[in-house]
Structures are given as structure tokens and as C-alpha cells.
Amino acid sequence: MARSKHIGIDTMTDESRKDILRLLEEIAPKPEKLALDLWKNPELGLEERYAADRYEEILSLEGFQVQRGIGDLDTAISASWGSGSPFIGFLGEYDALPGIAEDGGPGHGCGHNLLGAASLGAAMALKKYMEKLNLSGTVVFYGCPAEENNGGKVYMARDGCFSELDAALTWHPSDVNAVWEAGTLxxxxxxxxxxxxxxxxxxxxxxxxxxxxxxxxxxxxxxxxxxxxxxxxxxxxxxxxxxxxxxxxxxxxxxxxxxxxxxxxxxxxxxxxxxxxxxxxxxxxxxxxxxxxxxGLYDYLPNPVLNKVASKIMSELGGPKFDAVDREKAAKLQSSLPEKTVKEAFKKYGATADFLGRELSDVYLPGGGPMAKGKTMAGSTDVGDVSHVVPTIQITTCTMPIGTSLHSWQSNESFGSTIGLKGMNFASQVLALTALELLKDESLLKKAKDAFERDTEGEPYESPLIPGARPKIR
Structure with missing residues (x-):
């Protein structure tokens, strides 16, 4: 398996892609500052008032029309810009976990401080690009609370929050760069x-x-x-x-x-x-x-058309550009893990350290290992509900040392460092460029919709929640 080469702005042949990457570079300080701010101020599900306030403030200043409290969730946000189709949605999260920090306090062990900020950056870049060229279409950012303990997107889906979209784009922090082509439970x-x-x-x-x-x-x-x-x-x-x-x-x-x-x-x-x-x-x-x-969660329904678009982009970009300082920190964190755990990670991904990277992965992993097409991952996610409402794409990027478990103090430490920020910025690039392709080629959205209708057998989404169910702080 050959390592893919990094492609930067100067070597991209498509001018529109260069424009998107330049915009992302220009706005990067805002998502980075937000991600670190939320990492320092972790909030549990349904209590993310500080995070929601920050997102509302930034999105309003960027010219988005912000609606707070959607889906019967006080800390949920819908922020839209533009008019007409296509409707492109970016999903963000910002809830933390209890007992994750090394001192036993709450922390962002699942990287949601990064997750929302990367989606925000992609939405901002796409908006600026469309605004500059006076393109039709609508960009929507969704701030989705309580993924960990309440499945916030399920309540949002029940209330029709995603129904207007032609496609939904999201990602998740990980230790590899891959397209999530597997289902979930x-x-x-x-x-x-x-x-x-x-x-x-x-x-x-x-x-x-x-x-x-x-x-x-x-x-x-x-x-x-x-x-x-x-x-x-x-x-x-x-x-x-x-x-x-x-x-x-x-x-x-x-x-x-x-x-x-x-x-x-x-x-x-x-x-x-x-x-x-x-x-x-x-x-x-x-x-x-x-x-x-x-x-109550649906299984995740991968969309093969959107997956193919994102796979091509990831293979061209390669991965995050980590430096020696990042690798030194990663090696220290990785050394706190059992040696067997790290070895099992390489086995799980079907790759060697020579290809994937020893501490951090800066390459695209074709096939995605356990996230490969046709497999079912052991966990569950409320992104599954969105994927049964609208064609959805989900990727992962390297934001922590290889072999690190999510929901651990090591992952929390990574997500508050430059390791996490560089993986986050890479996710923004992939999401924004994927959205750009959907804008440029209208046939892709039609093909994605056709695949969605085939895989759902035309059955409309029905909420798994029992009648009258309301989110609760637990």
C-alpha cells in the first residue's frame, strides 16, 4: 500500500478548490480559537449554553440567520445563509463527557470541541465562496447538542430540522483519515x-x-x-x-x-x-x-455517491500536516497506552506503521479498515437518524495518536492540542471541498438522492422516540 502525497494549494489544478482552501486558511483562526475555548470550558449534554452562545455569536457576525432552540433543545442551533437549492448542511456537535479529563473532571474525550468547529469552518468557507461568485444555494450549519447522552439529532429529526437538505456533511475525530462507509447499530x-x-x-x-x-x-x-x-x-x-x-x-x-x-x-x-x-x-x-x-437511534446509512466524492478528495489531500512537535507529544501519549493496544490498532486498520505512520497518521486510509463498506460498527450514533432523512456523508480524520481510545484522558489531551487542531482543519478542507463538488455538479446530488431512495426503499423516516418523549438532563 503506497503512501499518498500531500496536495497543497499551489499544486491543486482546480481554481475553485484553490479558492476554498485559501478561504479556509484565512478563517482558520476563528474555528481554532473556538475549539480551544470549548476544550477549556467543557459542558455536558443539554447544558452546552456557553458553547451554543459562542456559536450563535460567531454565526450571526458571519451573516448567517440563526435560530436557537430547535428540536425542543435549548442549546440546538440552525444557522442558514443563501437562498434556493441546493441545500447543503454541515452537522456540528459540542457536548463533553463526565470524568474524562486526567484530573477526573469533565472533558472533550470524543473531540466534540473540534467536531463542531471544523463543520463551522467548512460552512463559513463555502458561504464566502458562494457569496463572492453570487451563486444560488443555501448553506446550513446545525449545532447538535447532547450526542453522548440524549441523541440530540433524533429530536431535531423528529421535528423536521433536516428535511430541507439535499445533503448533510459531517465528520468525527479519530486516529485515521478515512471515509466512514460502514453502518452502525x-x-x-x-x-x-x-x-x-x-x-x-x-x-x-x-x-x-x-x-x-x-x-x-x-x-x-x-x-x-x-x-x-x-x-x-x-x-x-x-x-x-x-x-x-x-x-x-x-x-x-x-x-x-x-x-x-x-x-x-x-x-x-x-x-x-x-x-x-x-x-x-x-x-x-x-x-x-x-x-x-x-x-432511540437509527443505524447509519452510508451514501455511496457522497462517499466516492469524499474518498477522491481525501486521497488527493492526503492528511493533516503534523510536525516534529506534534509527533513528540503523540509519542508521549501513545507510550501511556498498553503496547498490545497499539499493535491491535494497526492490525484493525490492516496497515503497517510504515504506511499509516507510527504515532500520527498523515495519509488517507483507503477502505477505512473497520469503517469499510459492508461492515457494521459496534457503536451507535444519532447521525444515523439524519442519514435516514437525507443523503449523508461522514469522514474521520487523525486528531489523536494511533491506538488511542475515544472517551479517554489521552484523547481529551490530544483534542486540546495542535494535533487536534490540525486534524480538525483537515476535516474542514474535506467537508468544504466535498460540498464544492456538489455545487459544481448537480448530477451528484441526484445520484446521491437516487441511492438514498434505493437504500431506504422509499420509506419515510419515522421517529424512534415514543410519543411525548422529551430530552432530559441525566
Whole structure:
């Protein structure tokens, strides 16, 4: 596997591409400053008020029409510029994670401080380019909160926030530069809250109805259910509350379930069987239960037409331009990882250190390793819901040392450094140039839409959320 050569502004043959890259260089200080600002001020999902304020301020000054509070989410943003078609959307995120920083505090272990800023930079560059040439079309930036704990995009999709788009573009921080061509698992996440009757466990046990017994017996039923579900499905559970002391029959107990499968139409019948386990447990224990919906996600639906456009651009650009200082920092962070973990990363990507890079990857990874076409990744993402509303493209870029796990202190450290910023800027380039191709060649959007209709079989998006579900701070 040969390493691709970096192509800079001076060697690009297309003048429009050169213009986009020049614009990105000019505006880069704004997204970089924002990314570092949010890294220093991490906020958990649905609490990203500082981040939303900063995005609203920047977008307003850049001439976008900003709408706050879309999708029943106080910290969600839609910012649009232009008129008419095509409608090109850029997805941004900015929520942090608890307990991620090295000192145990909240932090951006998933790199959402970078994610939103790169999409912002791409949207700003495309807007300036279209404005300069007086081109028709609409650029929309979406600030999407609570990806980690509530699936903010699911609420936004339910309320039709993405329906106007012809294409949605996004990315995610990673340790490689690749196009995300694999699917992800659809998901239902919810709490089953059992209600019983409290009593003294020794003096009057006959008067009590144990909610904890209900939760435990439900889990017994689900454990037997696992034998009779498809191999690719996953069910995870944890009892989050079940009483305070053994001598009091618990009047309330909560067990949380994540139910996953490769497709939405596989999750729904499996989830009904999980609900039936709860019904049986409640009947056996003379208790009742309520379902508190946390999240409902579609599987990610890759679009082959958009993937091909982004793949070509990434192969031409190569990857981020890291320097010796970046590599020294990366080597130090990488040394804190188990040696086996780093070796397994190269194996996972099917590449050697000579090709991929030893500490940091500055090349495009064709095929994407575990993100390759036809594969299903083990996790879930609310980008999946967007991909069932509109043709969607998602890429990854190297923003941390190879072998580093997301949601770790090492990734958080990387995302607040020049390593993260350079990977972020590369993501902006790929997203903006992909959008440019969609503007230049109208047939690409038609082909993308045709592929979308084929893969969804023409079925309209139906929200996986139960009626009346509202996002909650958890």
C-alpha cells in the first residue's frame, strides 16, 4: 500500500478548490480559537449554553440567520445563509463527557470541541465562496447538542430540522483519515422503572411488593431471551436503583437497557420482546412499571455517491500536516497506552506503521479498515437518524495518536492540542471541498438522492422516540 502525497494549494489544478482552501486558511483562526475555548470550558449534554452562545455569536457576525432552540433543545442551533437549492448542511456537535479529563473532571474525550468547529469552518468557507461568485444555494450549519447522552439529532429529526437538505456533511475525530462507509447499530435505550409497595422486610413482608424483584426477574427473562435473538444483536443492562437497605422492601427500582441491532427494523421487534419480559416480571411480583425513553437511534446509512466524492478528495489531500512537535507529544501519549493496544490498532486498520505512520497518521486510509463498506460498527450514533432523512456523508480524520481510545484522558489531551487542531482543519478542507463538488455538479446530488431512495426503499423516516418523549438532563 503506497503512501499518498500531500496536495497543497499551489499544486491543486482546480481554481475553485484553490479558492476554498485559501478561504479556509484565512478563517482558520476563528474555528481554532473556538475549539480551544470549548476544550477549556467543557459542558455536558443539554447544558452546552456557553458553547451554543459562542456559536450563535460567531454565526450571526458571519451573516448567517440563526435560530436557537430547535428540536425542543435549548442549546440546538440552525444557522442558514443563501437562498434556493441546493441545500447543503454541515452537522456540528459540542457536548463533553463526565470524568474524562486526567484530573477526573469533565472533558472533550470524543473531540466534540473540534467536531463542531471544523463543520463551522467548512460552512463559513463555502458561504464566502458562494457569496463572492453570487451563486444560488443555501448553506446550513446545525449545532447538535447532547450526542453522548440524549441523541440530540433524533429530536431535531423528529421535528423536521433536516428535511430541507439535499445533503448533510459531517465528520468525527479519530486516529485515521478515512471515509466512514460502514453502518452502525440501531439502538433503543430506556429505563424500566418498577413500582411496588414498601413494608418492613421482617415484620410484615406479606404487605410488601418488591420493585427490585420485578427488575431482577425482568433481567432473568432477558438473559433467556438472548439465546433466541440474532447473533448481531446486543442487549446491555444495569440496575441503577433498587432500594437503600435490606430490611425495607423497595417501593421503586430502575433497570436501564440498551437494545442494539444492525437495522432499525430489527431493534423494534426485539425491544417489544424485552418489554414483554418486563410485563411478565410485573405480573409475577404484583408490581407495575413505566418506560422512561433515553434514546432511540437509527443505524447509519452510508451514501455511496457522497462517499466516492469524499474518498477522491481525501486521497488527493492526503492528511493533516503534523510536525516534529506534534509527533513528540503523540509519542508521549501513545507510550501511556498498553503496547498490545497499539499493535491491535494497526492490525484493525490492516496497515503497517510504515504506511499509516507510527504515532500520527498523515495519509488517507483507503477502505477505512473497520469503517469499510459492508461492515457494521459496534457503536451507535444519532447521525444515523439524519442519514435516514437525507443523503449523508461522514469522514474521520487523525486528531489523536494511533491506538488511542475515544472517551479517554489521552484523547481529551490530544483534542486540546495542535494535533487536534490540525486534524480538525483537515476535516474542514474535506467537508468544504466535498460540498464544492456538489455545487459544481448537480448530477451528484441526484445520484446521491437516487441511492438514498434505493437504500431506504422509499420509506419515510419515522421517529424512534415514543410519543411525548422529551430530552432530559441525566
Amino acid at each position: 440501531a439502538l433503543n435505550a430506556c429505563n424500566f422503572v418498577f413500582k411496588g409497595v414498601t413494608s418492613h422486610a421482617a415484620k410484615s413482608p406479606e404487605a410488601g411488593r418488591s420493585a427490585l424483584d420485578g427488575a431482577i426477574l425482568m433481567d432473568v427473562g432477558v438473559n433467556y431471551l438472548r439465546e433466541h435473538m440474532i447473533q448481531e444483536a446486543r442487549i446491555h443492562s444495569v440496575i441503577t436503583s433498587g432500594g437503600k437497605t435490606p430490611n425495607v422492601v423497595p417501593a421503586e427500582a430502575t433497570i436501564c437497557y440498551y437494545v442494539r441491532a444492525p437495522r432499525r427494523d430489527q431493534v423494534e421487534p426485539l425491544f417489544e420482546r424485552v418489554v414483554n419480559c418486563a410485563k411478565g416480571a410485573a405480573l409475577m411480583t404484583d408490581t407495575t412499571f413505566e418506560i422512561d425513553m433515553i434514546d
